[in-house]
Amino acid sequence: MVSRKAPGEARVVLHDPVRLDPDQEIVRRSHLSDEDLAGIVGVLDAMHRWREAERRMNEASRRYMKLGDTDMRALRMLIAAQRQGMVVTPGLIAAHLGISSASTTKLLDRLEAGRHVTRAPHPTDRRSLAIEVTEETRRVARESVGRSHARRFDVVAGLSPSERGAVTAFFEAMTETAQPDADDVA
Incomplete structure (x- = not known):
């Protein structure tokens, strides 16, 4: 071993x-x-x-x-969505994180108080808000989490196509092991 x-x-x-x-x-x-x-x-x-x-x-x-896990997950999602040109609403954040609208409001209050996000009127839906990551938070995330992700990307890029296929199949099979069996639920 x-x-x-x-x-x-x-x-x-x-x-x-x-x-x-x-x-x-x-x-x-x-x-x-x-x-x-x-x-x-x-x-x-x-x-x-x-x-x-x-x-x-x-x-x-x-x-x-100075953030919790859910806050970091929200920021990662916001940064990715903004990079893809998406307008992120509180509802989209709630759905992504699997939390209630009340919890989302508290999360956004924390992130806004910490100057990580801003709230603005939605560009096409006057009943909703558009949530954006501040430039400073985006920069800090890029320098820390972004650089780590780039190193992982380089490791995967160094694999042959067949090795990537094997690793992907392995992780998909491992993900299946995290699903409860009928015996596990009983």
Whole structure:
């Protein structure tokens, strides 16, 4: 199993079914060689390291911008939508984040108080507002989150077309594992 720890540092094993499920009650693995099992655990460990690195990066961005996770998700959506020439309304933000209109109003109040967004009359619907990210927030996001995204893009661009296809299929299959089975719901 891949181990990334400092000498003498205790490490909790998170993905090795040999240690976590020795009786194969959940993870059937008797058909796998030791080499295959080590490779599978290596992929799961690499995914865990990626999730942790992503979590730390997101946390650093939130702290730097003094924002919560939902606020950052809203800003990312606003920046992307504005780049695509879309007029973003509070309703669109609420739908994107899966929150109520009251929660959206509070979110926009926070973002406006922090000088991250502005509210203006909608250009074609006088009953609605257009929400825009301020230039300063756009610049800060571009320098932090944007640069990180560019580095990830470069990594993916370095893959061959068949490798990108395999990675895409892998992530789509992994996404399916996050959907509840009928057995999980019962």
